[in-house]
Amino acid sequence: xxxxxxxxxxxxxxxxxxxxxxxxxxxxxxxxxxxxxxxxxxxxxxxxxxxxxxxxxxxxxxxxxxxxxxxxxxxxxxxxxxxxxxxxxxxxxxxxxxxxxxxxxxxxxxxxxxxxxxxxxxxxxxxxxxxxxxxxxxxxxxxxxxxxxxxxxxxxxxxxxxxxxxxxxxxxxxxxxxxxxxxxxxxxxxxxxxxxxxxxxxxxxxxxxxxxxxxxxxxxxxxxxxxxxxxxxxxxxxxxxxxxxxxxxxxxxxxxxxxxxxxxxxxxxxxxxxxxxxxxxxxxxxxxxxxxxxxxxxxxxxxxxxxxxxxxxxxxxxxxxxxxxxxxxxxxxxxxxxxxxxxxxxxxxxxxxxxxxxxxxxxxxxxxxxxxxxxxxxxxxxxxxxxxxxxxxxxxxxxxxxxxxxxxxxxxxxxxxxxxxxxxxxxxxxxxxxxx
Numbered sequence: 320x321x322x323x324x325x326x327x328x329x330x331x332x333x334x335x336x337x338x339x340x341x342x343x344x345x346x347x348x349x350x351x352x353x354x355x356x357x358x359x360x361x362x363x364x365x366x367x368x369x370x371x372x373x374x375x376x377x378x379x380x381x382x383x384x385x386x387x388x389x390x391x392x393x394x395x396x397x398x399x400x401x402x403x404x405x406x407x408x409x410x411x412x413x414x415x416x417x418x419x420x421x422x423x424x425x426x427x428x429x430x431x432x433x434x435x436x437x438x439x440x441x442x443x444x445x446x447x448x449x450x451x452x453x454x455x456x457x458x459x460x461x462x463x464x465x466x467x468x469x470x471x472x473x474x475x476x477x478x479x480x481x482x483x484x485x486x487x488x489x490x491x492x493x494x495x496x497x498x499x500x501x502x503x504x505x506x507x508x509x510x511x512x513x514x515x516x517x518x519x520x521x522x523x524x525x526x527x528x529x530x531x532x533x534x535x536x537x538x539x540x541x542x543x544x545x546x547x548x549x550x551x552x553x554x555x556x557x558x559x560x561x562x563x564x565x566x567x568x569x570x571x572x573x574x575x576x577x578x579x580x581x582x583x584x585x586x587x588x589x590x591x592x593x594x595x596x597x598x599x600x601x602x603x604x605x606x607x608x609x610x611x612x613x614x615x616x617x618x619x620x621x622x623x624x625x626x627x628x629x630x631x632x633x634x635x636x637x638x639x640x641x642x643x644x645x646x647x648x649x650x651x652x653x654x655x656x657x658x659x660x661x662x663x664x665x666x667x668x669x670x671x672x673x674x675x676x677x678x679x680x681x682x683x684x685x686x687x688x689x690x691x692x693x694x695x696x697x698x699x700x701x702x703x704x705x706x707x708x709x710x711x712x713x714x715x716x717x718x719x720x721x722x723x724x725x726x727x728x729x730x731x732x733x734x735x736x737x738x739x740x741x742x743x744x745x746x747x748x749x750x751x752x753x754x755x
Contacts (some may be wrong), residue, residue, distance in 0.1 A: 320466055321390040321474050322410070322458045326382045326440070326450060330370050333386040333437050337424045338363060344616045346435075350404045350423040352411060358422070369420050370437070377446035385416070385450070387436040392472035393644055396432050396622070400425060406465055411436065413461035414453060418443070422662065427620045431644075438579050457490045465546055493531040493553055500562055501569075504551050507532045508574050515646045516586045522648040523579065525626040525639035528558065535564065549576040592645040596623055604666050628660075635660050 321408045327333060351358040354369055374383045389410060391398060400702050421438035427570045440448045493503045507530040517523040524533050531554040537543040543550065550564035551574075567575045603609060603617045622644045627639035633646035638651040638660045650661040657666070 320392075320406075320461055320471050322341055322454070322462055323388045324450075324454050324458060325386045327384040327386065328382050330367070330374060330384040330437075330439060333384050334367050334370070334422075336386075337422070337435055337437060338366075340424070340426060340428065345428045345619055346424050346426040348422060349400045349425050350407065352408065352423070352438075353418060354420060357440070366422055368402060371444065373420060374439050374441050376443075377441045377447060380441055380447050383440050384585060385436075385438040385439070385440060389436070390433040391431060393431040395472060396644065398432055402433075402469065406469060407434055407436060407467065409465055410461050411438070413464065414457040419448070427622065437737070477546060498552050501565055502640050504532055504553065504565060505570055508551070508570065508572060512572070512574055512579075512582070515648055517648045518583050518587050519525070520579065522639060522650065524650075525624075525648055528554065528626060529624055529641065531555070533560065534567075534574075534579070535560070540687050547576050548578070549574075592642070592647055593649065593654055595645060596640045596642055596647075596649065597658060599623055600658060600663075609667055611664065614663070614667055648719040 337348070338745045341348060348358050348361075348366075351361065351366075354361060356364075356365070356468060358366075370384075374380070377383075387410075389406065403425060404423060408417075411417050411419070413422060416438055418490045419438050419442070421436055424435040424437070426433055426435055432525075440450065442448060462474065465471065493500070493507065499569055507527065511523075511526050511530075515523075515526050517526065520534060520536065527533055533552045535550050535552050535556055536548070537550070542548075549567040551567060551570075552560040552564050553562050567573070567578075599618060599621050600614070603614055609617070618625055618640075622642065624641040624643070626639040626641060628639070629635050638658070640651065640654065640658070651663065656662055
């Protein structure tokens with residue numbers, strides 16, 4: 320487990336960051352500490368006001384917000400929300416925030432499981448919590464204890480991947496105008512280029528687009544295309560380029576077209592984990608009616624993004640799958656025809672409930688009424704005839720007649736499934752063989 324602690328001067332910012340993730344469907348508020356109600360019963364204003372009111376007890380504390388992320392190894396993706404809550408409660412207690420109000424969010428926007436904890440530095444009596452060296456001292460001690468307590472992968476054993484674990488949490492979509500564009504794009508490239516397995520520029524852009532970045536060669540007749548140049552662009556929320564294009568040669572890592580083409584060749588020789596994505600799609604669509612947006616959301620919670628390619632008219636013509644766990648990128652057709660854009664749309668339209676209804680014949684009200692009358696009439700006639708027969712017989716003959724009739728009525732009236740009939744025949748054969 321790796322813990323990252325940050326402080327700030329705005330509770331609004333860190334609260335809105337996490338709540339916006341919830342609205343996007345890539346996070347959920349799974350718990351709280353020292354609130355009057357459970358997280359599920361709290362409104363947004365109730366969550367925020369609890370933090371703001373306590374901060375007002377000491378207005379001299381300028382950096383009064385606390386934002387902590389707890390990051391787990393990718394192999395621990397099966398950790399339940401209940402287990403995550405226990406870990407969060409223990410961690411907050413051990414670093415001295417056990418009595419503070421705090422919110423617990425589980426995020427699904429990276430290739431490893433992680434939590435975000437939102438809290439404040441002002442205590443209930445108005446005093447300030449000293450956080451100097453808290454990461455090196457209290458947090459580090461808490462991490463080691465919790466790893467042993469819950470049997471987690473120890474961060475010290477994963478030093479080579481420690482920076483990689485922390486980075487995706489900090490990394491988020493670039494918002495043009497709010498951050499320095501070049502450094503933000505460089506952070507995205509440093510994370511994506513060495514880690515993901517892409518075989519073409521379009522597959523790479525499927526990953527970069529998740530962070531509002533695009534690698535662009537320009538139009539075929541443009542000078543930059545003819546000279547094998549490459550620029551990186553920042554995108555807005557609609558996927559449209561904004562700002563000044565940044566030359567690939569201007570970045571210290573030199574992510575030029577020549578560099579990328581070498582990566583394409585290397586990645587083409589890599590063994591890919593296609594089954595994870597295919598199985599995840601099949602499991603979600605199995606026996607239920609799921610819309611395309613539902614499928615996208617459910618896959619996102621499994622660490623898989625669906626990137627849609629649409630025409631200018633808004634018609635879907637392609638899907639790329641980005642698996643943040645295996646770091647593999649596939650076009651739908653690479654996985655097989657059932658996962659292509661056209662067939663995924665058809666599979667999502669297919670309603671399981673409608674299919675069941677088609678298989679069950681529906682009688683009209685008139686048919687139902689006529690059938691009911693016919694059955695009642697037949698029943699009355701049957702018992703009248705039986706009564707007359709019994710009057711003309713002695714007691715023993717009447718009993719035998721009744722047994723025969725009752726047995727016959729059961730076989731005629733009640734429906735016996737074919738499966739049961741076959742089973743009974745097999746049993747009879749076995750009995751005969753046993754008798755022999």
